Amino acid sequence: MSIELRNVTYKYSTGTAYEMVALDNISLQIPDGQFIGIIGHTGSGKSTLIQHFNGLIRPTSGQVLFDGEDIWGEKYDRRHLRSQVGLVFQYPEHQLFETDVLTDVCFGPKNLGCSEEECKERALEALHQVGLKEKYYHMSPFDLSGGQKRRVAIAGVLAMNPKMLVLDEPTAGLDPKGRDDILDKVKELHETRGISIAIVSHSMEDMAKYVERIIVMNHGHMPFDGTPREVFSHYLELEKIGLAAPQITYIMHALAEHGLAVNTEATTVSEAKESILKALGR
Amino acid sequence: MLKDITIGQYYPADSAIHKLDPRVKIITTVIYIVSLFVTNDWIGYLAAFLFLAACIKVSKVPLSFILKGMKSIAFLLGITVVFNLIFTPGEEVLVTFWKITITEKGLEMAVRMAIRLSFLIVGTSLMTLTTTPNQLTNALERLMKPLSFMLPVHEIAMMMSIALRFIPILMEETDKIMKAQMARGADFETGNIIVRIKNMVPLLVPLFISAFRRANDLAMAMEARCYHGGAGRTQMKPLSYRGNDWVAYGVMWGYLAVCIVLRIVF
Numbered sequence: 001m002s003i004e005l006r007n008v009t010y011k012y013s014t015g016t017a018y019e020m021v022a023l024d025n026i027s028l029q030i031p032d033g034q035f036i037g038i039i040g041h042t043g044s045g046k047s048t049l050i051q052h053f054n055g056l057i058r059p060t061s062g063q064v065l066f067d068g069e070d071i072w073g074e075k076y077d078r079r080h081l082r083s084q085v086g087l088v089f090q091y092p093e094h095q096l097f098e099t100d101v102l103t104d105v106c107f108g109p110k111n112l113g114c115s116e117e118e119c120k121e122r123a124l125e126a127l128h129q130v131g132l133k134e135k136y137y138h139m140s141p142f143d144l145s146g147g148q149k150r151r152v153a154i155a156g157v158l159a160m161n162p163k164m165l166v167l168d169e170p171t172a173g174l175d176p177k178g179r180d181d182i183l184d185k186v187k188e189l190h191e192t193r194g195i196s197i198a199i200v201s202h203s204m205e206d207m208a209k210y211v212e213r214i215i216v217m218n219h220g221h222m223p224f225d226g227t228p229r230e231v232f233s234h235y236l237e238l239e240k241i242g243l244a245a246p247q248i249t250y251i252m253h254a255l256a257e258h259g260l261a262v263n264t265e266a267t268t269v270s271e272a273k274e275s276i277l278k279a280l281g282r
Numbered sequence: 283m284l285k286d287i288t289i290g291q292y293y294p295a296d297s298a299i300h301k302l303d304p305r306v307k308i309i310t311t312v313i314y315i316v317s318l319f320v321t322n323d324w325i326g327y328l329a330a331f332l333f334l335a336a337c338i339k340v341s342k343v344p345l346s347f348i349l350k351g352m353k354s355i356a357f358l359l360g361i362t363v364v365f366n367l368i369f370t371p372g373e374e375v376l377v378t379f380w381k382i383t384i385t386e387k388g389l390e391m392a393v394r395m396a397i398r399l400s401f402l403i404v405g406t407s408l409m410t411l412t413t414t415p416n417q418l419t420n421a422l423e424r425l426m427k428p429l430s431f432m433l434p435v436h437e438i439a440m441m442m443s444i445a446l447r448f449i450p451i452l453m454e455e456t457d458k459i460m461k462a463q464m465a466r467g468a469d470f471e472t473g474n475i476i477v478r479i480k481n482m483v484p485l486l487v488p489l490f491i492s493a494f495r496r497a498n499d500l501a502m503a504m505e506a507r508c509y510h511g512g513a514g515r516t517q518m519k520p521l522s523y524r525g526n527d528w529v530a531y532g533v534m535w536g537y538l539a540v541c542i543v544l545r546i547v548f
Contacts, residue, residue, distance in 0.1 A: 056461050079467055087465040095462040097487035107484065111467030142491075156466055 001067060001084070001163040001196070003030040003053055008062035010048055022048040024220040025062070030164070035190050036198040037207040037228075040217030041242045046200050047090070049217060050166045053198070054078075054085040083112050086162030090169045092153030096141040101127070101152050104141050108160040119159075126159040127152070129192075131185055147178035151185075158189070164196040165189065171201065183210055204246040208232070208267035216243070228267050248272045255279075291351075293411040299341040300412045303527045304421035310534045311409045317541040318398045318405075326544045327397055333537050334405055343411050351407050352400065359399055366392040415446035424521055436512025444500070452493060459488045 010023040022045045030036065030053075040046045051057045052064050055071045055078040064071050071081055089095065098104035105123035114122065127137060130151040136144060141152050150170070157165065167186065171179040183199075187210055190197045201207060207214055207228060214231040216224040218241040224231045232238070235245035235253075252264045252272055263275040294300075299307070318330055338345060370392075372385030410418070423439035430436075460470060463484045470481055 051461065054465060056464060079469065082465055082467055087462075089458065089462045089465070092462065094492055095459055095466075095484075095488055097484045107463075107468075108466040111469065160467060 001032050003085070003164070004028070004065040004068075005052060006063040006065065008052060008059040008064065010045075010052070010057065011060045014060065021220050023052075023059075026220075026222055027062075028215065028222065028225065030196060030198065032196060033194060034196050035187075035210060035212050036196070037211035037214045038198060038200045038217060039202065039204070039207060039214060039243060041202075044217040045220040046217050047168055050087065050168060050198065050200060053164070053166055054082045054087050056082075056087070079111075083108070083160040084162055085164045085166060086157040086160055088154050088157050088165070088167045088170060090172060092157075092170075093141075093146065093149035095153060095156075096149060099140060100138050101132070101141050101144070102137045104152060105155045105159050108156055112160060122159045122161065123155070126155040129158060129185070129189060130155045131181070147174055147181070150174070150178075150182065154182075154185075162195065164198070166198045166200075168200045169202070170199065171203070171206070179206075186210075204232070204244060205248075208246045208248070216241075229265050232267055233265065291411065292414050293343045293347060295342040295412075297340060297342040297412070298526060299337065299408075301526065302412075302530055303521055303523055304413050304417040305425055305521060306523075306527045306530045306534075307409050307413055308418070308421050308425065310530065311406055313534055313538055314405045315402055317538055318401055320541050320545055322394075322545065323548045325548060326541055327394075327401075329537070329540055329544060330401055334401060334408070337408060338404075341408060341412050343408065348404055348407060348411065352403060355403055359396060362399060363392045363396050366395050416443055419443040419446070420517075420521060434512070436515065440512075448493075448496070451496070452489070455492055456485065456489055459485055459492075 005026055005028050008023055008026045009021065012018070012020045012022055026045075026049065038046050038049065048057065052059060055064070058072055066081055066084070069076065071078060096104050098107065102120070102123055105126055106119040109119040109122045124137075132148060132151045132155065136148060136152075141149060144152065154167070154170065165186070170182050170186065174182065183206060186197060186199065189195065199211065211228065214224070214226065214228050215222060216231060216238070223237070223241065224234060232245040232249050235249050238245055246267055248266060248269060248271075249264070252262050252266055252275070255262045255276070256264050260276070260279050262279045263271075266272040266275050314330070314333070317326075321327060321330060338348065367384055367388050368382050370385060370388035372387030374386040375383050376386055376389060377384045413421075419439045419442045422442070423435055426433065426435045426438070464470070468481065468484055470478070470485070473481065
């Protein structure tokens with residue numbers, strides 16, 4: 001499973017006064033099993049980018065390839081593609097509509113033509129994997145708390161057994177605990193299911209902690225694409241485009257400036273701690 | 283697909299028409315509609331056409347953009363034309379087949395109706411294209427002020443502006459929910475009408491919930507800012523006529539006079 005974008009350009013409202021280039025000649029490859037973070041400030045084209053991954057929007061020019069096949073080819077089955085690339089939108093709890101949690105999660109597999117038992121089986125597995133307690137399964141999704149609703153919505157996409165899961169700001173509007181819970185669950189999914197994950201986020205700390213590759217978006221361009229280390233080493237450029245590196249990066253650079261021989265490439269708190277202790281000779 | 287609807291949309295441009303007082307534009311539009319029904323001969327339609335063409339030219343709105351909005355009402359226009367064509371009785375029969383007869387009078391009526399309706403729609407959409415919804419409701423509030431002894435004018439205007447403000451938001455929301463459900467394998471495009479209506483449930487339920495949520499939030503936000511209706515409320519930018527507005531009124535009355543004269547003379 002791999003996704004490839006070749007020279008993708010996308011324009012909103014072409015031919016009107018509101019025309020706007022959301023993506024400008026983007027080329028990238030996502031191989032199997034990667035955990036990717038996509039960052040960029042509001043309106044940088046992140047959401048537009050991820051909607052290309054499962055064929056929800058058609059590029060104005062350029063190609064999107066899934067396993068080497070052009071997804072906008074004449075006979076390509078895009079509904080099947082959408083089951084392979086599960087996309088969880090921002091505030092996914094707004095898409096819930098069924099009378100109880102289990103039925104709502106069954107919606108995805110049902111659309112794929114699964115039998116009733118299989119739907120239920122998949123739904124139960126997905127709900128279990130997002131860590132929702134069983135007592136909620138027969139409640140109305142609208143009676144749950146924000147964090148629980150979000151889990152239900154993520155389970156709804158997961159129940160389609162995607163090979164890749166794309167999440168658009170899955171932690172927006174959650175408290176710190178809810179945020180960590182969701183991200184830990186996503187990481188667990190990455191490890192147990194072996195699926196690739198792409199996650200859109202604003203939090204550099206989360207990025208540093210979870211992902212292995214960061215794609216930076218700015219005004220429809222992709223200025224950086226690399227490991228967190230590589231990307232955060234450009235922290236001054238990141239600031240210029242309204243982003244920032246994790247706070248640890250700043251502390252380590254400040255320490256280095258004051259003559260402490262620390263590793264400025266540390267991106268997480270535990271790495272930084274080790275490096276500082278080592279520099280202090282303890 | 284939702285982006286094709288241009289009725290009620292605003293087209294930003296820097297033109298004399300955009301800068302007119304919205305009251306002038308509303309009154310002119312009403313007068314224009316009246317004039318379309320005052321005229322009943324071809325010279326009158328020519329005058330209406332010239333007036334409209336001049337307005338479009340001055341407004342700097344591309345003609346293609348206006349005509350795109352016509353697409354959505356082409357169906358309605360088609361029905362009107364067909365009905366006029368086959369149901370107008372007349373002496374001189376042009377064509378007869380099966381039980382349908384098309385008379386010369388019917389043909390004439392159909393063409394007249396088509397002209398009137400399309401001028402009417404282009405005229406009114408020119409008004410909405412050159413005036414922001416807020417300006418429109420503002421102007422309506424001012425124009426309806428004499429009725430405030432019997433109508434809650436301010437509240438009506440406020441409701442209208444809120445409703446207009448929410449159209450793009452709800453469209454965006456629809457688009458988003460549609461995509462979210464499509465990402466879960468939902469299908470909105472195939473099947474017969476019953477299947478399609480059933481398939482709308484995953485779209486409509488979240489849409490209604492979100493509309494109520496937004497309404498609730500907005501009511502709360504307004505209350506938090508001490509909104510309490512129209513009594514004693516002033517405006518930041520009250521409407522006032524300027525030189526160009528009087529010129530526009532002059533042109534408008536001139537046009538109406540021409541229409542009436544044409545009607546009497548011919």
